[in-house]
Amino acid sequence: MLRFAVLLFCAGLALPGLANDAATVSQLAGVLSVRQLDGAVKLLALNSTVRAGDLLSTGPKSYARLKFVDGGELTLRPNTQLRIDDFRFEQDKPEQDNAFFQLLKGGLRAVTGLVGKRNNLAAYKMTTPTATIGIRGTNYGALYCQDDCADYQTNTGQVPANGLHVDVHEGQIVVSNALGSQQYQAGQFGFVGPNQPPLPVPASAGVPIATDRGINRPPETVLGEQADRQNFECTME
Template identity: 50%
Template sequence: MKSLKKNHWTHAGRSLAMLCMALAMLAAAGAANAQSKVVGTVTHLSGLLTARHADGTRNALAVKSEILQGDTLITERETFTRVKFMDNAEMVLRPGTEVVVSKYVYEQDKPENDSVAIGLVKGGLRAVTGLVGKRNHDAVNFDTPTATIGIRGTNFGALFCQNDCGGVPTPSGSAPPNGLHVDVSQGAVILTNPGGAQVFQAGQFGFVANLNTAPLIVPPTQGVPVTMPQSISKNAPASGGASKASAVDCIVQ
């Protein structure tokens, strides 16, 4: 009798273990599928653009390459690129930029599920709001090393400097100080960090020195406009013989 009970519980334990393993495998598969979801496309490119995927693999991208949720996009020297997302939002990256597309959820008939999280690790970008930002602006955030940028239906630029912005043009002609610089062309953004929060309206410039310093509005004479070439009409191959930015009729403002 004891032997039967022992066998019964052993069998039950094995069944439970197998069930747990199956559930874990399903969860892992679901996470992998979520990370491999296509969320955008490279529409314009000048130079070398690389994607580091969530699984650690890397590959060079070209025009019409797909962007996956979880991808880290890396632009090399003299590389500009424009990405169009599934909700028609657009993002232009400067040379020497690293951006993580951490999350991009857009379902046309389910606005309550909207969620966009993009991280600017280094370099600079210019972003134009898509359908998510227009109908649910609280669902869109851009994280940076010094502050989180919330959008209010907008066209804005962000530049994070860490002794690498010497070539960026400024009104004074000197290199921008280290920290996060923003400018707003349309709409508004709100910058938030442990030091405080500040709303920036169209035409205003902002600066955040570090994570614990409150965002500041700065006058135009001290602001750093994150300018991009006007359009990209000549798309170079993603590797080998890539054209220089100076040779391109580049990007959106």
């Protein structure tokens, strides 16, 4: 009885969309939580909104897809932490566009929207502990490993090394840090180790994320088979 009352109360916390909403949780399998700027921590559900400043975390075996208001998407893999540093999009003000993210751990696939395409390519960036990813209108994958990628494989079945792994499905990306910059086209793979410049990687040694066809369990195999569950959003102490 108490659990039912809590769920009813928590369901009432979900608010209608606000002007500063960045994205909506469009698909979810498992656990997705958010720490907001005021320190509040919530469990998110389908149709929950996320905003600039939110720190998102997926649980083990959990996948979440975020649909952004500019048409872009981010699909988060298990044990991933992503911060939305800034996100601004107004249809009639392209000069104010911003989409700045931080991938702190784990992996994701990004399908970019209008931000970074219609006015200024520098309006989009994905920062990681070893390098920053810029876009040229694209669909790419990123995986940051720090002794926690035993469940992933390279195209030859090896455990990925510590550092940032990228691959491009469509378009191109530019990966940069203080030691250098490297451009990657569709079908190419890259790697940035600790204290190293971005490097091209042969396809045989690449880690497929955006281009995955089964080696690393594409999110669609999970998000397409969601289990029935209670859909609620709840603030946690």
